[in-house]
Amino acid sequence: MKPTNAAPLLLGLVSSSLVLPIRPSSSGQQERAKSFKRPGGPGSTTSTTPSSPVESSDSSTSSSNTNNNKWGGATYLPPAYVCSTDTSVNPSGCSSTTHDCIANPNHPQATSDDDCSICQSGQTYWPCDVDGLCYCWDRSKAKIPPAPSTRAYNSGVGLQVSTEDICAELLTEETFSLLAPQAAHPYTYAGFCTAVNEYNNNHPTEGIFNMGSTTQRKSELAAFLGNALHESDEFRAGREYLMCADPFEAGGEVYCRPCDAASFDWSNMTCPTHGALASQGRAFNGYCQSNLLPPEGCECDDVYERSSNGTMAGYIRADSIYMGRGSIQ
Secondary structure, three states: OOOOOOHHHHHOOOOOOOOOOOOOOHHHHHHHHHOOOOOOOOOOOOOOOOOOOOOOOOOOOOHHHHHHHEEOOEEOOOHHHOOOOOOOOOOOOOOOOOEEEEEOOOOOOOOOHHHHHHHHHOOOOOOOOOOOOEEEEEOOOOOOOOOOOOOOOOOOOOOOEOOOOHHHHHOOHHHHHHHOOOOOOOOOHHHHHHHHHHHHHHOOOOOOOOEOOHHHHHHHHHHHHHHHHHHOOOOOOOOOOOOOEEEEEEOOEEEEEOEOOOOOEOOOOEOOHHHEOOOOOOOEOOOOOOOOOOOOOOOOOOEOOOEOOHHHEOOEEHHHOOOOOOOOO
């Protein structure tokens, strides 16, 4: 993708003295999680048990901060108690009759639902003590993994959720149009706002672009837009140009013509017939790693052009190939 020219506009979203608030890394989460371990489990190093379900791991957090542990209708719990059925340590409870403790597939540390299930029995060591690794799932609702935690901020309490309307206050349609004046399907301002609102509705205590101070929220938004604009050629490329050259839609399906980089016409953003990688009987499976099989990776089936002649020559269905990177991913 070509470099974005949006940098000055992105900087305008935040102050010049800004320091980006990076979400905590998995190692940082794990180190902080260690301080919540109870004695009796493997690797336990602490000799005390939190006196309340909202006690912070940071010893500098006094009772004056306790009220800050409750916000957005939820209580910030030490990770070892998120799946506990004991209401004395988990006020909302994670009842085994209606809930399951399952693995968070988005967490950088791998685990399984079977590993996490033991957390409902009161286990306080791994995987129960790693922040965000397991979560309590209400069987009556969709399986929506928790958002990345901001627990590393505010003495272990996390960042406050803002009720500010992100699209109305942080990113107006006018600013969106300045950043991406040639935005093309599927990138639209309305679509962005809908996606953000849906995500935050599903994650009421750890949302996106709505955590912390105004500067922190603007910082997160600017960082996201900077990466997304760069990866999508300022919201003009729904898929990579070489992998999906000259796309068109027919019968409800999107078709792409994978193209040889040396043959691609960058001035007109088109792929000549002789540059089609899926033509003349040649199989195409670009980006697919044949040594990985589901569920660890994609099935590497050979893909062939829809027709050897006519308008479909050199074209394959977009959903039959793996797109290696990009803003949508």
